[in-house]
Amino acid sequence: MARQISMEALEAKIEKAQQSVIRTKEAYDSATAELKKLLDKRDALKRDEIMAAVVKSKKSYDEIMKFLAEDA
Numbered sequence: 001m002a003r004q005i006s007m008e009a010l011e012a013k014i015e016k017a018q019q020s021v022i023r024t025k026e027a028y029d030s031a032t033a034e035l036k037k038l039l040d041k042r043d044a045l046k047r048d049e050i051m052a053a054v055v056k057s058k059k060s061y062d063e064i065m066k067f068l069a070e071d072a
Contacts, residue, residue, distance in 0.1 A: 054064060 057064070059067075
């Protein structure tokens with residue numbers, strides 16, 4: 001026969017589980033925010049690198065745009 005659990009014990013377990021979910025969600029939110037910040041920094045560095053290469057290039061605007069559109 002299954003053992004009966006008291007309402008107080010069940011409520012305590014529910015509260016503990018809710019707190020665990022809250023802590024886990026906060027950790028997840030923090031980790032995803034950090035990831036987004038790092039990805040944004042990486043993308044900014046890549047954009048800067050591309051712009052520096054374009055400025056340094058001897059190609060015209062039209063030549064660069066044509067080259068970029070070739071894969072499309």
